[in-house]
Amino acid sequence: MTDSQAAPVGVLIVDDDPLVRAGLAMMLGGAPGLRVLAEAGDGREALTLTDRHSPDVVLMDIRMPVMDGLAATEALRSRARAPEIIVLTTFDADDHVLRALRAGAAGFLLKDTPPDEIVSSVLRVAQGHPVLSSAVTRRLIARVAESDHDRRRAGARSRMALLNSREREVAIAVGQGRSNADIAALLFLSVPTIKTHVSSILAKLDLNNRVQIALLAHDAGLLDDD
Template identity: 45%
Template sequence: MIRVLVADDEAVLRAGVRAILHTDPGIEVVAEAADGREAVELARAHRPDVALLDIRMPRMDGLDAAAELRRGLPSVAVVMLTTFDEDAFVARALEEGASGFLLKASDPRELVAGVRAAAGGAACLSPRIARRVISVLRGDRRFARYEQARAQVVALTGRERDVLALLAEGLSNRQIADRLFLSEGTVKGHVSAILVRLGADNRVQAAIIAYRAGMVDG
């Protein structure tokens, strides 16, 4: 069972997200929060697998909440609920350890799939904003140069590059394992090594480096 915390200051949106997630018998919403501070407190109490955080919330916004969860509960996958007008928050969200982004107006199937992907350790990017996220981060100094990204990727082993390419396509560890005929544990080990070699904090940052290096069509 995938345990989820939903945090948004709009009760109607929380109710909608809860209703959508409850259509999947493998997902359970264990807590709901109306602000970032409450989200952190409930996450500590319930230890969810995934935290869906609105970026703009009172008391503590989703970005600060993500930072606290990263420090105190690193096992919780944080996914930001966003809108098209919040590009400016993307870089900071990734710096604070966000596993991905989903549009508030996502198709219900996309929301469920995103939660499942995040719980499985995969990058979680709504298809409608994935390219926007990558575009925004092209100005970030860590991903500013094609040559730099290429140099980072070249330092990986051949198998690590295979794993990175599939990771950048949004595949989970299980899906990568099936595609490459490896065990899930072996893939997990490769992913951990890739993050260290690339200097990436999470799978989304690693995926962006793969895009910048030309490994995946962007």
């Protein structure tokens, strides 16, 4: 199948505000390569519609009645064939956003993000790329106070111990926001080798994406000197 014949990216919009849903549906529905499959007003409805439509990407609001976006994200990302999830929020430093990222969301977007950026973010996530820079991740982490810091650090270090020395180097580089090409140049390895290491890290640590690798490296204190 050629690129011109490729199936459009299926999107599920989840927000309790019908005006927000309508605006997103109009914006995404008119974008090449995207198709809005359905709209949900809460997390529970999102689970039902995901079963029915199998979307590639879910745009997920956090604060909703019945089931909030955090619980829905955790439920969806625990599935064998989980859709990618982009969290929609009005705050760029929110503990709920950080928890959603830890649960496997591929990134977050502010609700006032320009339409073209929302479209490009959905397309990127559908291709397996996170929509969250390392700088934004660290700013988010730095502004969210966590009372269980010591427990989280001990747990993160225990998980990182599952990696061999090379995988650990790659994980730290991912946490520093480096691309595969940058990591390859840094470690004098090929890009395919770095991709293999990243895949191994994700499998060993039971993670979904590079954002989670970066968060775990941060929690383990491996980025403190960077």
